[in-house]
Ligand SMILES: Nc1nc(=O)c2c([nH]1)NC[C@@H]1CN(c3ccc(C(=O)N[C@@H](CCC(=O)O)C(=O)O)cc3)CN21
Ligand SMILES: CC(C)C(=O)C(=O)O
């Protein structure tokens with residue numbers, strides 16, 4: 185099987201073939217997810233919560249992200265490897281270039297950054313210099329203290345329009361992928377149809393081009409916050425590889441996310 189690139193994902197979008205993504209933080213899980221056919225692996229800054237036990241993602245450092253990216257890289261043969269730039273590591277385009285370089289040199293194929301309008305210059309500067317960017321909008325967890333909690337975004341008409349406009353502007357700035365988190369399904373559908381680039385949803389309904397979940401949620405070992413949009417696939421399968429297969433299968437068949445995992 186040849187390596188997944190952003191061009192592969194774009195082809196999947198054009199063909200209407202759903203793809204799957206999971207977080208991974210170490211080589212062993214990465215190798216298992218890769219060999220079962222997960223298309224995209226994300227070294228998420230969610231590691232601040234699920235590995236380190238913090239209440240949010242803000243304490244995570246670039247060095248920690250680079251360490252886990254190096255670990256995951258050694259487990260991968262086929263999947264695309266994306267890594268999150270953590271809180272405040274891309275506050276200026278210069279910081280973004282310095283820190284994205286560290287993650288790329290640790291083995292990432294692209295970096296993910298949270299934000300809309302204010303990030304446009306950063307997206308084009310990174311892309312022009314050889315670092316592909318996945319933009320992340322909607323519920324951006326690094327802004328949890330601005331939002332006042334992990335809350336669904338884009339429910340009123342003004343905010344929905346703003347998120348749609350941001351998505352189009354990020355694509356125009358050069359973003360090659362987009363993550364939509366915790367927004368109403370109808371808005372995610374509208375954005376997915378409006379863009380040429382592949383759109384990955386989490387808590388964004390069934391009509392995005394791909395789905396992503398945090399591996400601890402899929403394997404039923406998250407404590408504290410367990411988002412409603414996630415699903416424990418270990419419960420129904422009893423084995424990690426079978427759980428991952430079931431997740432991939434349900435995404436490809438359009439069975440996940442179901443109505444119970446969806447915000448309206
Ligand atoms: N285990 C885990 N899973 C995740 O999906 C995840 C993390 N951790 N850490 C980083 C961010 C934080 N995320 C979260 C965390 C909680 C909710 C949550 O509790 N959402 C409410 C919806 C609230 C509303 O209706 O406005 C829910 O019921 O799911 C959502 C996203 C997503 N990411
Ligand atoms: C939930 C995904 C999209 C993420 O950003 C993370 O795991 O950090």
Ligand SMILES: [Mg+2]
Pocket residue numbers: 228229230268325
């Ligand atoms: Mg993240």
